[in-house]
Amino acid sequence: MTKGSKTGAEMTGAEMVIRALLDQGVDTIFGYPGGAVLPIYDALFQQNELQHILVRHEQGATHSAEGYARSTGKVGVVLVTSGPGATNAVTGMVDALMDSIPLVVITGQVPSHLIGSDAFQECDTVGITRPATKHNYLVKSVEELPRILHEAFYVARSGRPGPVLVDIPKDIQFAAGLYTGPEHVEHRTYKPRIEGDADKIRAAVELMASAKKPVFYTGGGVINSGTRASEALRELVRLTGFPITSTLMGLGAYPHSDKQWLGMLGMHGTFEANHTMHDCDVMICLGARFDDRVTGRVDAFSPNSKKIHVDIDPSSINKIVKVDIPIVGDVGNVIEAMTKLWKAEKKSADKEALAGWWKQIGTWRARKSLSYKNSKSIIKPQYAVERLYELTKGPNTYITTEVGQHQMWAAQYYGFEEPNRWMTSGGLGTMGYGLPAALGVQVAHPDALVCCIAGEASVLMNMQEMSTAVQHRLPVKIFILNNEYMGMVRQWQQLLHGARYSQSYSEALPDFVKLAEAYGGVGIRCEDPAELDGKIKEMIEVDAPVLFDCRVEKIENCFPMIPSGKAHNEMILGDAAAAADIGSVIDEEGKVLV
Amino acid sequence: MLAKNEIVSRHVLSILVDNEPGVLGRVVGLFSGRGYNIESLTVSETEHDKHVSRITIVTSGTPAIVDQIEAQLGRLVPVHRVVDLTNSGPSVERELALIKVAGKGEMRAEALRLAEAFRARVMDATIESFVFELTGKPDKLDQFIALMLPLGLVEVSRTGVAAISRGPKAM
Ligand SMILES: Cc1cc2nc3c(=O)[nH]c(=O)nc-3n(C[C@H](O)[C@H](O)[C@H](O)COP(=O)(O)OP(=O)(O)OC[C@H]3O[C@@H](n4cnc5c(N)ncnc54)[C@H](O)[C@@H]3O)c2cc1C
Ligand SMILES: Cc1ncc(C[n+]2csc(CCOP(=O)(O)OP(=O)(O)O)c2C)c(N)n1
Ligand SMILES: [Mg+2]
Numbered sequence: 213m214t215k216g217s218k219t220g221a222e223m224t225g226a227e228m229v230i231r232a233l234l235d236q237g238v239d240t241i242f243g244y245p246g247g248a249v250l251p252i253y254d255a256l257f258q259q260n261e262l263q264h265i266l267v268r269h270e271q272g273a274t275h276s277a278e279g280y281a282r283s284t285g286k287v288g289v290v291l292v293t294s295g296p297g298a299t300n301a302v303t304g305m306v307d308a309l310m311d312s313i314p315l316v317v318i319t320g321q322v323p324s325h326l327i328g329s330d331a332f333q334e335c336d337t338v339g340i341t342r343p344a345t346k347h348n349y350l351v352k353s354v355e356e357l358p359r360i361l362h363e364a365f366y367v368a369r370s371g372r373p374g375p376v377l378v379d380i381p382k383d384i385q386f387a388a389g390l391y392t393g394p395e396h397v398e399h400r401t402y403k404p405r406i407e408g409d410a411d412k413i414r415a416a417v418e419l420m421a422s423a424k425k426p427v428f429y430t431g432g433g434v435i436n437s438g439t440r441a442s443e444a445l446r447e448l449v450r451l452t453g454f455p456i457t458s459t460l461m462g463l464g465a466y467p468h469s470d471k472q473w474l475g476m477l478g479m480h481g482t483f484e485a486n487h488t489m490h491d492c493d494v495m496i497c498l499g500a501r502f503d504d505r506v507t508g509r510v511d512a513f514s515p516n517s518k519k520i521h522v523d524i525d526p527s528s529i530n531k532i533v534k535v536d537i538p539i540v541g542d543v544g545n546v547i548e549a550m551t552k553l554w555k556a557e558k559k560s561a562d563k564e565a566l567a568g569w570w571k572q573i574g575t576w577r578a579r580k581s582l583s584y585k586n587s588k589s590i591i592k593p594q595y596a597v598e599r600l601y602e603l604t605k606g607p608n609t610y611i612t613t614e615v616g617q618h619q620m621w622a623a624q625y626y627g628f629e630e631p632n633r634w635m636t637s638g639g640l641g642t643m644g645y646g647l648p649a650a651l652g653v654q655v656a657h658p659d660a661l662v663c664c665i666a667g668e669a670s671v672l673m674n675m676q677e678m679s680t681a682v683q684h685r686l687p688v689k690i691f692i693l694n695n696e697y698m699g700m701v702r703q704w705q706q707l708l709h710g711a712r713y714s715q716s717y718s719e720a721l722p723d724f725v726k727l728a729e730a731y732g733g734v735g736i737r738c739e740d741p742a743e744l745d746g747k748i749k750e751m752i753e754v755d756a757p758v759l760f761d762c763r764v765e766k767i768e769n770c771f772p773m774i775p776s777g778k779a780h781n782e783m784i785l786g787d788a789a790a791a792a793d794i795g796s797v798i799d800e801e802g803k804v805l806v
Numbered sequence: 807m808l809a810k811n812e813i814v815s816r817h818v819l820s821i822l823v824d825n826e827p828g829v830l831g832r833v834v835g836l837f838s839g840r841g842y843n844i845e846s847l848t849v850s851e852t853e854h855d856k857h858v859s860r861i862t863i864v865t866s867g868t869p870a871i872v873d874q875i876e877a878q879l880g881r882l883v884p885v886h887r888v889v890d891l892t893n894s895g896p897s898v899e900r901e902l903a904l905i906k907v908a909g910k911g912e913m914r915a916e917a918l919r920l921a922e923a924f925r926a927r928v929m930d931a932t933i934e935s936f937v938f939e940l941t942g943k944p945d946k947l948d949q950f951i952a953l954m955l956p957l958g959l960v961e962v963s964r965t966g967v968a969a970i971s972r973g974p975k976a977m
Binding site: 526 | 827832870873878880885
């Protein structure tokens with residue numbers, strides 16, 4: 213097949229799939245074959261423009277596509293078969309839904325006339341995935357196939373991005389029809405609002421100029437909006453001189469090295485970020501959704517502030533926290549409009565009040581909430597991430613994570629200067645995300661250093677994708693903070709359940725070095741803090757997938773922490789927690805929360 | 807914090823959707839998945855050429871919850887428009903019920919007298935039963951059905967509420 217619009221050309225449904233993907237600018241898809249997608253795999257075989265990454269489990273395909281999407285700003289594409297292929301992909305779709313990641317997932321379905329008959333490998337894919345996707349389609353005829361495919365891309369990437377599934381019965385893949393290109397395809401009803409309301413933007417700017425204790429609270433929406441939004445954000449933050457914090461999902465939109473940066477906020481955020489949020493008088497929330505990991509106890513969340521909330525999804529506004537100035541629109545657009553107005557009206561912050569505010573923030577910073585007690589004999593996990601950061605930092609480094617304590621330490625101790633360099637499962641918190649996500653990132657950035665900060669438990673959930681890495685020569689570096697525990701679970705058991713470590717010990721772990729070798733990759737183990745730097749350098753040098761078994765302190769806890777059911781100003785800090793009876797910091801009411 | 811001490815009230819929502827497979831499933835799934843109430847639901851195609859259907863849902867919640875329901879519905883890809891009729895001026899609400907009453911003698915005569923008083927129509931009659939058709943506001947239907955209960959009420963089928971705003975404008 214050749215490039216260029218093929219509108220009007222006759223081809224089979226399977227060929228249309230390939231054509232439509234190419235016309236949408238897709239260069240790579242992640243997938244796994246099976247009976248119900250054989251015609252598409254046949255069409256794939258007969259062309260060489262579209263690269264297919266063969267995964268080892270369909271969940272891996274979805275997370276790889278998420279990594280690809282998040283690190284490029286493009287739509288990630290997945291191709292799997294009916295029945296078990298589709299159900300295996302469900303976790304990744306929900307993950308993408310929760311984190312607003314654009315995906316197009318193509319599933320094969322049993323032939324149209326067999327639908328509903330419990331045919332071999334039949335399942336109600338659109339039924340199962342209805343709440344797992346932003347939208348989904350069951351294709352009824354080859355005539356509507358090209359429109360649906362292009363529409364799927366439009367829906368996946370527009371507004372609040374998300375996963376879209378297209379279920380294609382096998383007879384339609386074989387059927388011949390006329391192809392139509394992507395020109396003019398948009399949805400007849402789905403038209404998200406991009407421009408913010410001018411009056412509200414004006415009101416927001418007025419409020420910002422009058423603020424005495426302002427803070428920017430930014431989130432994943434800034435990343436979703438594209439690199440221009442991050443640039444616009446940097447300008448506005450510098451212009452105003454206000455402090456800025458971000459959610460887990462928004463890390464990198466604002467440079468970590470900047471003096472206005474307070475670090476991440478929320479359950480495991482910094483003391484200064486959370487106290488600034490608690491005490492502020494004007495909060496400017498940009499593309500964040502007041503998640504419960506961020507707000508803590510909602511009725512005690514930033515009680516005395518006026519709140520501005522910019523979000524492209526009207527359902528995010530006033531969902532958890534009532535705001536004073538809601539602005540529906542693309543956050544990049546709105547920030548640019550705010551900046552323009554701020555400049556045009558020669559606005560300036562209340563300099564004196566702001567100086568006092570920064571002084572107050574300085575005292576919170578001085579609490580050094582991320583300090584920890586290092587050790588000469590045992591590798592502290594925080595130290596491991598710090599060293600990894602020092603030795604790997606740079607614009608061409610991409611970090612993914614699994615889920616658990618290591619994920620939080622990565623967020624706290626790895627610094628991000630640019631957007632799209634940080635891939636993590638925030639909303640769903642899916643163990644098994646990080647390794648396949650790293651593969652997707654590496655596919656998109658072949659020359660980059662791609663490192664997954666993992667836990668020994670999480671990484672086993674999609675370990676089979678090491679085969680994918682080896683097959684496709686993807687030299688990802690899987691840096692496992694091996695504490696021999698499901699550390700995050702163990703920490704909660706210590707805090708809430710009398711240190712009864714029910715089923716949270718990582719028993720019978722594989723030898724990760726041998727495991728790496730068994731896959732055809734490279735294994736490195738490190739147990740001595742003195743050897744850590746050397747071994748990390750060795751890992752970076754290796755041009756192959758690496759499993760790095762970093763043996764760390766087993767029972768380290770992740771602090772600071774806002775215990776569930778508490779407010780931002782009731783954080784517990786590492787040193788205080790060590791002194792107190794740690795089992796009693798969460799009260800009965802907090803225990804039922806997650 | 808939202809919704810702590812706000813008052814729960816009844817709202818009638820009108821939703822225009824593309825009449826495509828699964829659209830009702832999406833709307834109903836949204837309500838069940840997010841724990842919202844459905845007190846009644848009606849759906850039918852209203853503009854055949856444009857494949858547009860109108861769904862009317864009666865729900866209840868605090869103002870914040872109802873706003874959230876509206877926003878969540880608006881987010882569904884095949885949804886054109888959502889209007890909270892309760893919050894947007896005067897509207898007309900009607901429901902139709904078919905009510906089967908069985909009985910003889912004085913009970914039967916009383917059922918018929920009440921039906922006339924309520925302007926219910928007799929759609930079917932045998933010597934020991936009636937099927938009444940009654941159209942009106944849901945509470946009028948409730949009232950009539952309650953009256954039929956001691957008179958031999960056997961079965962009820964209700965359409966759920968259809969509603970539309972008053973005045974010349976479309977939603
Ligand atoms: C173990 C664990 C611990 C965690 N601890 C923390 C923690 O301490 N702190 C923390 O912050 N998080 C934490 N999280 C993550 C948390 O669960 C949420 O995923 C996260 O806080 C949500 O980030 P967000 O608000 O930026 O929203 P996202 O999920 O990134 O959503 C983005 C928002 O922006 C909007 N949006 C999207 N595109 C645009 C656009 N173009 N323009 C405008 N708006 C747009 C969306 O509608 C949405 O409302 C933790 C997760 C795990 C697994
Ligand atoms: C698929 C899945 N199952 C269960 C959980 C609950 N969970 C959250 S963190 C965690 C432990 C993770 O252990 P590990 O990967 O070793 O990371 P650590 O916390 O030790 O750094 C578990 C079981 C989850 N998030 N995802
Ligand atoms: Mg662990």
